[in-house]
Amino acid sequence: MSIDIAPPPTPEKLGEGRAPTGRTTDRVFRYVALGAGLLVFVILALIAWSTTKEAWPAFKFQGLSFVWSKTWDPAHMKFGALALIYGTVVSSVIALALGVPVSLGIALFVTEVAPDWVRRPVIYVVDLLATIPSVVYGLWGILVFAPAVQGFYQNVADFFSGVPVFGLLFSGNPVVGRSIMTAGVILAIMIVPIVTSIARVVFATVPSEQKEAAYGLGATRWEMIRGAVLPHSRSGVVAGVMIGLGRALGETIAVALVIGSSAQITARLFSSGDSMAAVIANQFGEAAGIHRSALIGLGVALFVLTLLVNVFARWIVSRSAHEVATGAVR
């Protein structure tokens, strides 16, 4: 977004406001503004208090096995979230593995390669990806992408069968379209715009003297990027990746539609799985009592997890020179 400023009003307008304003107005306005700022703190505190309070019965009922047990079976009053945490983390890691290289590639393309007339359209198109609502990704994922990709998964699984590690990762029990892998792919598409825009801002802060110095020493473009751009941007890029991770961990609707909704811990990425956010979305409607309380408990766990990731990201940003990068995060 480009941010711009209107011209100052004509001086005559100034006098009008002078007479009725006094010291009291000044002070009142100051406190109102401060109050609005503090609202952020109040809301965050209320989120923590209110959700924890409602989740408490489930925490008490299930105890520590809420995070250690892998059996999530509401019908038999078993609320172990480990398989859901696993699904959340694995689908997000897939998203990072696929999405981050592409994001950095686009950001480098925009800042270091593309001529001016290409730069703007590329940025617009990436931003366009960010405007698609997550539920539309989910709708496309469940009705178009998942059915179409199942055969491809099967081919990949056949190709790698017998190969150590890969043979296990790229397989399923059974191979299905709505799977952990599909959730990861959709999440990857969804985090590309945010990671790209942060990386772009960070890369743009690299002093041109340093780039020119690298070229002056005879570096190729790639050597210049490795020697000047990347070292200078490392912390900013890490922060961007963390913010992307936070988005992926908390994404609900798209994942709820494509992950397959079966809570299990498996290394086979073409199998169906489930995530914390997805279970909340899918089960809340028909949940009551301890079950509902346990779902709110998943929300608490998700809140804590994303809070840690985001605090870490902001901490990196605040201690590096990339303050400017926060501006890219919306």
Place this chain on the structure above:
Amino acid sequence: MTASMLTSSDRSRQLRSGLATGFMILSFLIMLVPLVLIVGYVLQRGAGIISWDFLTRDLPIIDRSADGGIGPAIVGTLLIVGVATLMAVPLGVLGGIYLNEYGGNRRTAVVVRFLADVMTGVPSVVMGLFIYTIWVLRFHNQSAFAGSLALGCLMLPVVIRTTEEVLRLVPAEQRDASYALGGRKATTIGRIVVPAAVPGVLSGALLAIARAAGETAPLLFAIGFTTRTNTNLFHGSNVALPFLIFRNATSPFTAAQDLAWGAALTLIVIVFVFTLLARLVAARFDRRSRA
């Protein structure tokens, strides 16, 4: 240096650099694929379904039935997002004013700024659960207003930080000039700083609206479900486009899926219009301030 002077190591360095550049261009093309596929598919499936009838009629009472439209969901979306905007934008602008005009680098301001950034990272489903526990459970009230509260909480930190950044661009000389003419701080902010920043704030607010309009998870537990238009903000269940799409996406019936595609196209158009407005506002004032 002529080509003949290149050693083989030079050539491999050039090759590597070329490959890296190729990967960067490829990245962009890779990203284009899902964009084209998704937008193309939504257009293809949605365009045949949308008609004036479809946009205005009530939802079908039976999912199997192709007889009905998405009128109530459009009204619900506009109502919920509109009220969320009315709450989040004034408060967010005040918060931004605090950060830039009063807080500066004071400890309170640094903490508020940090928390606002952290709050933008709170998953929207958690915001939905929050409003469920603090509003819906307390007042036994699923309504458009509960949805607005959830969306408002999501928009607030975005508006705060956007406002702060736009205010930072207002030249200090303008403030000084106002003080020199005897303007008090509140007067200066109200008459000089904020008016100068209006286009930037407006553009940021429009982007926040566009994002809020597409949110599903915050509404899941807040607004309930209804097949008829409900314009009562505080009373009775409501329905919104994203929620309707989510509900119908898992339906086995073709008619329900068609409804979802039509609703998806409508939603994308709404979101796109707000995004475009934001850009136009930004571009228009850009030209004016340069002139």
